[in-house]
Amino acid sequence: MVRGKTEMRRIENATSRQVTFSKRRNGLLKKAFELSVLCDAEVAVIVFSSRGKLYEFSSSSMLKTIDRYTTHSKASYSGKKPAEQSIQQWKSEAASLAKKIELLETYKRRLMGEGLGSCTLEELHELESHLQKSLSNVRVKKQWKLLEKISELEEKERMLLKENALLREKVSEYLQVNAPERVVPDVQACQNMEVETELFIGRPGTSET
Template sequence: MVRGKIEIKKIENVTSRQVTFSKRRNGLFKKAHELSVLCDAQVAAIVFSQSGRLYEYSSSEMDKTIERYGKFSNDYFVPGRPQVELYLQELKKEMDIMVKKIELLELHQRKLMGQGLGSCSAAELQVIDTQIEKSLRLVRSRKAELYADQLRKLKEKERELLDERRRLHEEEIRERLVRPRLPVTLHSEKDETESGCRTKHSSEVETDLFIGLPVARV
């Protein structure tokens, strides 16, 4: 049996109207739940009955959904917050203020670098001079700290090298003290006798001195 179309108009019968409201409300929340699950969508539904009773459904926290809706709707007002259009106007004003501050800082930086000083008065130049001197003192102080730190590290390195050199020298001395001595070679009596004979034989060599022609010796 084909269900006929229902004319969309207010139901005059109070009982029928309440029954239809209950059925259609449940159907609406069911469809909203299916939509959120099937399409991974953030869905929220708010329904007030004729008597003023509230019915709601939300796939996530209702407050976050309402807050998100307020960010995308210019006609929606979140209590305690301005409308989106006013909020954007405030952001624009803040942006303009920030741009002006950046321009002033860039101008001041150029003056500190010695650029664009033609329009500066004597008082302004004095202020710039004071700021530069202060900056120089800070830079020199930091530079001195770095140099002192480098010098300290070099001294520590030098001390380590001296300690290592002293240690190696002590090890060398200990090795010399414990190194075994070479044995002394003792000559035997035979060697002494042979040596004495060689000395005596050498002493018996003739050394006669004569004058004249050499004579053949027998």
Template sequence: MVRGKIEIKKIENATSRLVTFSKRRSGLFKKAHELSVLCDAQVSAIVFSQSGRLYEFSSSEMEKIIERYGRFSNFFVAERPQVERYLQELKKEMDRMVKKINFLEVNQQKLMGQGLGSCSLAELQDIDSQIEKSLSIVRSRKAELYADELKKLKGKERELLNERSSLREEQIRESLMRPVEPLTLYICDKDKTEGGHCRTKHSSEVETDLFIGLPVTRLEHISHVP
């Protein structure tokens, strides 16, 4: 059977009130003992009955706990005005921060072009000045980024040109160091060679009119050739 919920109010019947007091007092002390054992806490409970009789429970010496409570209660009583002033200062600071946040939000909306209907001409001019200043800063930063990017690209271009020049010089050195095979000529003279056979001459045996020099000097050389 489910027990009904008891209404918390003074019990008018004296006998029932004494019985309830005895039961609840025992339950209170039992819970205090469990709390002290489970949580390793110092627990004390002091109860005065309606007739003025004292009932108490303490997990350790009652006098030491009362003395400790007196020290803490006096400390909190002495520090209470300071705590209240500190709380008031915190409340004032919180109000200032809320107002500042609201002002910044409204100002941001105006910079975004919202809520300009209630702005005066001076406020609109101030907003325009702020926007122009912000745009100038943004454009300056954008130009710096472009300049840095262009500098990096020019550096890469120089590296590629240097690499290309190095490859070309290497190819030229390899071509100069490659050995040249002697040139072999086949000369056929049917009038002077019997049977029409060809004579073989190497490049070192062939007489040519190759001449290195200025054009005028070459013409003089040709005119003196027999």
């Protein structure tokens, strides 16, 4: 079945417009990628949706491609005064940066759970995916930090045990040299000794008969 030709006018239905935008956008970016690979061309594509969301593709570096375009644009409009060209360039860059800042602020608010009423289902899924990925990265970093701290404590414990053993050895050598006749009691033997005591419980002045 042959598809009919699509009339080039704005799609009034919001859902159909969003679906068409997603399909055409993906097709455009795919064609740009194919053109850059097949023809070894430097390609850059920038798309803003009706909601102000940015989509882009660059075969190398977007900033380098924009700088190259700006250089060629200056050469094309060399008849203009240098000051006028500079002002227009700065205005263009300022507007672009302001737009990017606005998009980043909007995205930041959405990540904080604010302004979600205007989000589409696709955008909410994307936000959820990014949050889950960020949470996973935080957990991995936290686990790595805990393991690092445990390793430091274990190393500190080994050093303390080593120092303790050295101190015991020095004390033993000192006693052998300065007091060889002294008998150093064994700690374990002392703990195992039974001490006999006489214990009487009663009023003062009385004694067990």
